[in-house]
Amino acid sequence: MKFRLTVFSCVLAMAMCLMAQDKNKSVVVVNIKGVERVPVSVETTGGSAAADAFNASLKRNLAISGYFELRASGGAVRITGNPGAVVSAAGVGPNKMTVKTNKAFADAKAARMAAREFVDAIVNVQTGAKGFACERIVFADRKGKDNGELYTCYPDGYDIRQLTQDRHAVVGPRWAPNKEDIYYTGFLQKTPLVYRIAASTGKRELLASFKGLATGAAIAPDGKRCAIILSFQGNPELYVFDMSAKMINRMTRTQRASEASPCWNKTGTKIVYVSDETRQPQIYLLDVATKKSTRLTRTGSQNTNPDWGPDGRIVYASKRGGQNVLVVMDPAKGEASARVVTAPGAWEHPSWAADGRHVVAESNGAIYIVDTDPKVVEAKERPIQLFRNAGHWMNPSWCR
Numbered sequence: 001m002k003f004r005l006t007v008f009s010c011v012l013a014m015a016m017c018l019m020a021q022d023k024n025k026s027v028v029v030v031n032i033k034g035v036e037r038v039p040v041s042v043e044t045t046g047g048s049a050a051a052d053a054f055n056a057s058l059k060r061n062l063a064i065s066g067y068f069e070l071r072a073s074g075g076a077v078r079i080t081g082n083p084g085a086v087v088s089a090a091g092v093g094p095n096k097m098t099v100k101t102n103k104a105f106a107d108a109k110a111a112r113m114a115a116r117e118f119v120d121a122i123v124n125v126q127t128g129a130k131g132f133a134c135e136r137i138v139f140a141d142r143k144g145k146d147n148g149e150l151y152t153c154y155p156d157g158y159d160i161r162q163l164t165q166d167r168h169a170v171v172g173p174r175w176a177p178n179k180e181d182i183y184y185t186g187f188l189q190k191t192p193l194v195y196r197i198a199a200s201t202g203k204r205e206l207l208a209s210f211k212g213l214a215t216g217a218a219i220a221p222d223g224k225r226c227a228i229i230l231s232f233q234g235n236p237e238l239y240v241f242d243m244s245a246k247m248i249n250r251m252t253r254t255q256r257a258s259e260a261s262p263c264w265n266k267t268g269t270k271i272v273y274v275s276d277e278t279r280q281p282q283i284y285l286l287d288v289a290t291k292k293s294t295r296l297t298r299t300g301s302q303n304t305n306p307d308w309g310p311d312g313r314i315v316y317a318s319k320r321g322g323q324n325v326l327v328v329m330d331p332a333k334g335e336a337s338a339r340v341v342t343a344p345g346a347w348e349h350p351s352w353a354a355d356g357r358h359v360v361a362e363s364n365g366a367i368y369i370v371d372t373d374p375k376v377v378e379a380k381e382r383p384i385q386l387f388r389n390a391g392h393w394m395n396p397s398w399c400r
Contacts, residue, residue: 035375038090038126040068041075045082053108054083057115060156061133064384065123066357066371077126083111088122099125112158132353132398136199137360137386138163138173138182139367139396145169150184152199155353155360155369155398157387163202172261175399176219182397183207183217183226194228208246216261220268227251227262227271238262238273240288251291263308272296272306272314272331283316285331299335300327307359309352310400315341315359315372317348326350326361328372341372342383354400365392 042059046052058079062068068077077090088099099121105111113134120131132155142148148170150163164170166188173184176196186195194207194217207217212231219226226241230248236258238251252259257277264271271286275293281304283297297303300318307315318327323344330337342361350361350370359370361383368383386393 035373035379035381037069038067038077039071039075040077040079040088041071041073043073043078043080044086049108050105050111051083054105054111054115057112057156057158058119060158061116061119062122064155064369065119065131065133066373066376067123067127067129077122079122083114086118088118088125090126097125109159112154112156116154116156129357130355132355132358132400135179135354135399137351137367137396137398138175138199139362140170140173140184140394142169142365142392142394143167146187150182150197153387155386160387160389163197163199164204171395172216173395174218174397177221177223179399181219183219185215185217194226207243208241218262218264218271220264221266222268225268227264227273229259229262236260238271238286240271251286251288252293261305263306263314265308265312266310272308274304274306283314296329296331297335297338299338303327305349307351309356310354311356313356315350315352317350317361320344324348324363326359326370326372339374339377341377342370343380349395349397351396351398352400353398360386360396360398362394362396365394367393367396 040062044055046055063070077088079086079088081087086101090097101118105114116133119133123129123131136152136154138152140148140150146169147167150170150173151160153160169187171185173182175182180199182197182199183194185192192213192215194214195204196207197204210230210232214230216229217226224244226243228239228241229236230239238259240249240251254275254277257275260274262271262273269288273284274281275284281302282295283303283306284293285296286293300320302319303316305317313328313330315326315328317324324347325340325344326342326347328339328341346363348362350359352359357373361368361370367386370383
């Protein structure tokens with residue numbers, strides 16, 4: 001059966017304020033262990049493979065968004081209708097907030113994509129926040145000591161797609177700003193080199209032929225420069241590579257240290273990276289124009305895997321008391337602003353979502369979505385596992 005689904009909303013930004021002024025018309029917010037969430041009920045019909053796929057993805061994406069509490073019926077936000085003609089409604093009268101759907105989809109895969117678009121629209125209308133349901137996650141599956149492959153999927157855990165079939169180790173995949181290209185370190189030629197692969201086609205090419213190792217590639221927001229770790233002049237150092245001019249600019253000179261994991265800020269003027277200059281991995285901040293570096297972290301015996309979020313905060317893995325936690329820090333305020341957002345464990349490789357609230361990270365061979373909202377952290381809610389497929393899943397990176 002073929003359904004029709006198009007996302008549109010008929011809501012003004014000020015509707016939230018108007019609704020809050022009238023208790024009889026407002027969206028009811030529930031408190032769950034101190035965490036405020038809007039009750040939402042999905043009261044849609046199913047019966048076909050496409051309809052059932054739409055409903056399953058709809059519920060999953062609402063649940064992982066962090067803003068809603070699923071109910072069987074009678075939610076403050078009610079989602080009703082047949083997949084292909086679904087309405088999300090909250091409130092009454094002139095302040096009623098609605099999101100409707102009307103776009104064609106004929107199979108389960110297209111139905112899930114329609115549901116993701118619908119949830120992102122609901123999140124935006126109800127909260128003003130940016131949804132992340134449509135933004136893919138890339139990650140690796142380590143199949144052996146020197147054997148791994150790249151995969152992508154959506155945050156709901158559906159539609160997993162294998163990108164490589166090389167039977168060689170892969171590490172550190174990251175999205176380019178165009179949301180299509182993925183840069184990663186591969187061992188196809190035994191030595192680590194950086195490759196670019198297209199997420200939609202699987203077409204791949206070597207970034208450049210460098211002597212020695214090349215790893216940790218991170219593309220600047222302008223899409224023209226690449227922060228990269230190279231060893232052709234000795235120990236691994238941080239460089240900026242102009243991909244059009246094929247020119248490199250050395251950023252660090254630490255003769256007895258190694259650098260790793262560079263990441264740009266949103267203006268492309270600064271790079272956060274890891275160095276073991278103090279004999280333990282710590283996080284540093286580099287001004288690209290002046291090449292001046294400042295040490296950011298001192299708490300924790302190892303601080304690694306930094307990722308710079310859309311709101312300017314950095315998330316990273318920190319080893320404390322023999323275990324790893326994820327920490328969020330505002331680099332402008334330094335470690336005084338650092339806040340642990342997970343229970344102690346084996347957390348590594350965090351990557352921000354587009355909403356600046358959630359991160360994806362690995363722990364013990366599985367991938368999780370972590371809500372960094374202070375109330376959620378205080379309530380000690382468990383992170384949500386992306387999927388439960390067999391494998392050793394690692395190195396996730398969220399497209400945004």
